[in-house]
Amino acid sequence: MIxxxxxxxxxxxxxxxxxAVRGVDLDIxxxxxxxxxxxxxxxxxxxxxxxxxxxxxxATVATSHFEINGQDVRGYAERxxxxxxxxxxxxxxxxxxxxxxxxxxxxxxxxxVLRTHKxxxxxxxxxxxxxxxxxxxxxxxxxxxxxxxxxxxxxxxxAIAAGPPLLIADEPTTALDVTVQAQILDLLAExxxxxxxxxxxxxxxxxxxxxxxxVLVMKDGRVVESGPxxxxxxxxxxxxxxxxxxxxxxxxxxxxxxxxxxPALREPAALYSAPPxxxxxxxxxxxxxxxxxxxxxxxxxxxxxxxxxARGGEGYAxxxxxxARGGEGFALSASAAEREEGERATPSSxxxxxxxxxxxxxKAYGRHTVVDGVDLxxxxxxxxGxxxxxxxxxTTVAQLVFGLVAPTSGAVAxxxxxxxxxxxxxxxxxxxxxxxxxxxxxSAFDPRWTVxxxxxxxxxxxxxxxxxxxxxxxxxxxxxxxxRQLSGGQRQRVAIARALAPRPxxxxxxxxxxxxxxxxxxxxxxxxxxxxxxxxxxxxxxSHDLGVVHHxxxxVLVMRDGAVVESGPxxxxxxxxxxxxxxxxLDAVPNLEVSQA
Amino acid sequence: xxxxxxxxxxxxxxAATAAYLALLAAPGDTVDAIIGxxxxxxxIRSQIIQExxxxxxxxxxxxxxxxxxxHGDLGRSYLLQRPVSExxxxxxxxxxxxxxxxxxxxxxxxxVLAVTTRRxxxxxxxxxxxxxxxxxxxxxxxxxxxxxxxxxxxxxxVSGDQGVAALxxxxxxxxxxxxxxxxxxxxxxxxRALDEPFVVTARARGxxxxxxxxxxxxxxxxxxxxxxxxxxxxxxxGGAVIIETVFGRPGLGQVTLQAVTSExxxxxxxxxxxxxxxxxxxxxxxxxxxxxxxxRLRRS
Numbered sequence: 001m002i003x004x005x006x007x008x009x010x011x012x013x014x015x016x017x018x019x020a021v022r023g024v025d026l027d028i029x030x031x032x033x034x035x036x037x038x039x040x041x042x043x044x045x046x047x048x049x050x051x052x053x054x055x056x057x058x059a060t061v062a063t064s065h066f067e068i069n070g071q072d073v074r075g076y077a078e079r080x081x082x083x084x085x086x087x088x089x090x091x092x093x094x095x096x097x098x099x100x101x102x103x104x105x106x107x108x109x110x111x112x113v114l115r116t117h118k119x120x121x122x123x124x125x126x127x128x129x130x131x132x133x134x135x136x137x138x139x140x141x142x143x144x145x146x147x148x149x150x151x152x153x154x155x156x157x158x159a160i161a162a163g164p165p166l167l168i169a170d171e172p173t174t175a176l177d178v179t180v181q182a183q184i185l186d187l188l189a190e191x192x193x194x195x196x197x198x199x200x201x202x203x204x205x206x207x208x209x210x211x212x213x214x215v216l217v218m219k220d221g222r223v224v225e226s227g228p229x230x231x232x233x234x235x236x237x238x239x240x241x242x243x244x245x246x247x248x249x250x251x252x253x254x255x256x257x258x259x260x261x262x263p264a265l266r267e268p269a270a271l272y273s274a275p276p277x278x279x280x281x282x283x284x285x286x287x288x289x290x291x292x293x294x295x296x297x298x299x300x301x302x303x304x305x306x307x308x309x310a311r312g313g314e315g316y317a318x319x320x321x322x323x324a325r326g327g328e329g330f331a332l333s334a335s336a337a338e339r340e341e342g343e344r345a346t347p348s349s350x351x352x353x354x355x356x357x358x359x360x361x362x363k364a365y366g367r368h369t370v371v372d373g374v375d376l377x378x379x380x381x382x383x384x385g386x387x388x389x390x391x392x393x394x395t396t397v398a399q400l401v402f403g404l405v406a407p408t409s410g411a412v413a414x415x416x417x418x419x420x421x422x423x424x425x426x427x428x429x430x431x432x433x434x435x436x437x438x439x440x441x442x443s444a445f446d447p448r449w450t451v452x453x454x455x456x457x458x459x460x461x462x463x464x465x466x467x468x469x470x471x472x473x474x475x476x477x478x479x480x481x482x483x484r485q486l487s488g489g490q491r492q493r494v495a496i497a498r499a500l501a502p503r504p505x506x507x508x509x510x511x512x513x514x515x516x517x518x519x520x521x522x523x524x525x526x527x528x529x530x531x532x533x534x535x536x537x538x539x540x541x542x543s544h545d546l547g548v549v550h551h552x553x554x555x556v557l558v559m560r561d562g563a564v565v566e567s568g569p570x571x572x573x574x575x576x577x578x579x580x581x582x583x584x585x586l587d588a589v590p591n592l593e594v595s596q597a
Numbered sequence: 598x599x600x601x602x603x604x605x606x607x608x609x610x611x612a613a614t615a616a617y618l619a620l621l622a623a624p625g626d627t628v629d630a631i632i633g634x635x636x637x638x639x640x641i642r643s644q645i646i647q648e649x650x651x652x653x654x655x656x657x658x659x660x661x662x663x664x665x666x667x668h669g670d671l672g673r674s675y676l677l678q679r680p681v682s683e684x685x686x687x688x689x690x691x692x693x694x695x696x697x698x699x700x701x702x703x704x705x706x707x708x709v710l711a712v713t714t715r716r717x718x719x720x721x722x723x724x725x726x727x728x729x730x731x732x733x734x735x736x737x738x739x740x741x742x743x744x745x746x747x748x749x750x751x752x753x754x755v756s757g758d759q760g761v762a763a764l765x766x767x768x769x770x771x772x773x774x775x776x777x778x779x780x781x782x783x784x785x786x787x788x789r790a791l792d793e794p795f796v797v798t799a800r801a802r803g804x805x806x807x808x809x810x811x812x813x814x815x816x817x818x819x820x821x822x823x824x825x826x827x828x829x830x831x832x833x834x835g836g837a838v839i840i841e842t843v844f845g846r847p848g849l850g851q852v853t854l855q856a857v858t859s860e861x862x863x864x865x866x867x868x869x870x871x872x873x874x875x876x877x878x879x880x881x882x883x884x885x886x887x888x889x890x891x892x893r894l895r896r897s
Contacts, residue, residue, distance in 0.1 A: 101799065116803050
């Protein structure tokens with residue numbers, strides 16, 4: 001159906017030309033599902049858009065061979081591409097809230113496709129075809145009036161309206177809750193079963209493994225590895241693919257480092273201000289292959305550094321269990337160190353290890369109850385996960401604990417003393433002990449401040465930012481940069497450094513890795529695990545990603561509609577869920593079914 | 598809606614009061630203003646004071662003014678000795694015709710320019726032109742248009758208000774700076790809308806560039822433009838005063854100018870209250886336009 005050889009796409013940036021795609025070969029046969037996998041900037045979306053001639057007027061596209069349905073499309077003008085768009089290929093983008101025109105009804109959007117290609121049909125039956133309930137009513141509604149899942153269905157309906165044989169789905173489920181994601185994946189699988197050809201673009205290997213027949217892994221504009229989905233994900237041969245597979249956090253990855261190129265370990269005794277053993281740059285390890293092998297082999301060094309988290313690590317493959325056992329021994333020493341640190345920092349609270357205790361937290365806005373009777377305890381050095389779908393109230397819980405909003409009823413005690421119901425002036429002296437990391441640090445930083453000033457502001461008098469940055473795996477040359485000049489991972493590291501600066505006993509992390517690529521996410525998760533192991537800092541970790549939480553947390557609370565439906569030790573809750581909602585959540589998670597090496 | 602009307606009334610009251618206070622604080626005696634160039638004897642002075650109730654305290658006069666204004670009586674002109682409503686009413690039509698045609702012309706011109714000048718060179722040329730138009734004082738534009746089209750080419754009458762032909766040059770003069778600003782705002786809005794993901798989706802449907810612009814991007818660009826409607830009115834009214842002088846047209850501008858220089862308080866107050874009324878009206882319309890353009894702002 002499609003055959004491209006040596007595809008090269010470049011964009012002018014200033015006076016230079018930046019290549020986005022550098023020599024990609026792509027064949028798509030009718031009826032198959034091909035997936036392009038890669039991280040942001042890998043060129044996967046650009047490659048996909050080339051197939052409908054939508055790379056934009058700035059781009060330079062060059063190929064040695066480019067056929068669509070047997071037609072040579074090299075030298076196609078805009079007019080020729082226009083005929084293909086919608087009728088040969090439909091495009092589905094990430095979030096229908098912005099991918100559908102917010103000022104038009106979804107019915108008008110679908111009708112537009114029909115009219116453009118002079119195809120008979122009506123929006124209501126198309127919405128019904130993608131299983132939108134009450135299609136006639138929905139067709140008259142605007143995107144913001146529909147739920148995320150219905151919006152995405154409407155977007156798919158508009159993409160398939162003119163009956164194109166090919167559907168290009170660019171991160172079609174990334175913005176969705178996990179249960180909704182499962183439904184959309186079912187819908188795509190259904191389209192595939194009816195013989196539609198599917199090109200899937202995703203950063204999520206698990207999503208890909210559910211749908212794709214064939215996978216192409218892209219990095220820096222090249223395909224580094226390709227092959228049938230099952231064999232490629234089970235036995236990746238390219239180091240980058242291995243790294244990607246390794247980096248996916250899950251139950252099986254507990255106690256293991258996710259990143260191969262993270263900052264070197266620190267001795268647990270080497271506490272806060274001690275110089276790190278190594279200042280190796282975190283992102284650019286030139287020889288990725290050997291270090292991946294070390295990690296995959298269950299290198300004890302790797303495991304022990306985070307194995308405070310491995311206390312409940314059961315059900316590992318036998319090859320890893322030695323490491324896990326070693327980890328347990330380590331865990332003891334780590335907690336001893338924690339106790340020492342605890343005594344040094346807050347001598348009075350050594351008897352009671354509870355950092356935060358919230359009881360009966362309720363928050364109502366008018367008649368709408370957002371948080372309903374949540375009890376929550378976080379102990380020293382503990383990572384407590386808070387999971388739930390959007391609108392479940394988890395972020396409001398974070399704001400209540402942090403003291404940004406006052407609860408309607410219920411109370412929070414922080415380090416044994418009342419925290420809610422106090423005037424901010426009286427809380428201020430203790431504020432430093434409680435820190436916050438947001439999903440998007442870019443909006444949490446003053447864009448006109450340098451990293452030095454951002455971190456320096458939070459530091460106690462007389463300390464400098466450099467050692468702290470080194471600790472989170474950043475070299476001193478980022479000190480004078482502005483937030484915009486940093487990558488997403490670097491920014492989140494700066495956010496962590498700023499949160500660590502006042503030596504808090506608890507850091508509230510609200511979706512701290514959701515905006516990051518999987519390999520960067522792996523590094524940040526490793527860093528958070530390190531910090532807990534060395535400092536004994538407790539984390540309240542809020543995430544929609546069950547895999548991430550299972551990887552990192554000791555205990556978990558599952559929230560739905562403002563209430564906690566289930567809580568307990570992570571393995572108990574996730575392996576033996578009691579509540580039906582927890583079961584539904586876990587069932588909806590697409591599993592990357594690959595045997596870990 | 599009731600709240601909006603209430604707010605509007607408060608604005609009207611505030612505008613009237615502010616104007617009243619400003620005129621009260623202005624130098625000069627009311628009696629002098631009423632006498633104007635007429636005979637000035639102590640007897641006439643005392644007659645005037647009696648007739649206009651100028652011996653009453655300022656607060657009572659103010660409340661009396663408000664009370665009468667509430668009933669639609671805006672008083673009598675000191676200078677012309679006629680009811681204010683008559684004085685203004687006679688001049689309203691030419692000014693409204695001028696402002697309305699200039700406003701419509703400006704908006705149409707802006708829409709056409711913003712949509713058609715998408716190519717880099719056309720865009721550069723148009724941007725330069727807009728900047729020149731925005732930064733040139735309207736009276737200068739008027740004088741240039743006059744000397745070219747009336748004196749040299751003789752296409753349009755030089756002054757007065759004789760039908761459509763006489764309206765063309767003043768309307769164009771007033772419309773050009775308006776079009777300049779609106780085009781820039783519209784173009785910026787279109788640029789931003791074209792960066793949105795839904796535009797990619799629209800193009801992926803096989804839509805042509807013109808359809809993407811008109812059916813999708815333009816509507817998004819209208820939102821910030823509608824915000825400028827209040828500003829637009831200020832420009833048109835303020836501009837009309839000058840343009841009417843340049844082109845020798847009758848109108849509110851002339852009346853206002855005369856009333857201010859001769860301290861004809863009732864007329865000035867009436868003009869202020871009338872302007873505030875139109876302003877409130879237009880902003881209410883703008884709020885309604887938001888709701889029509891953007892369904893997200895509608896309450897379910």
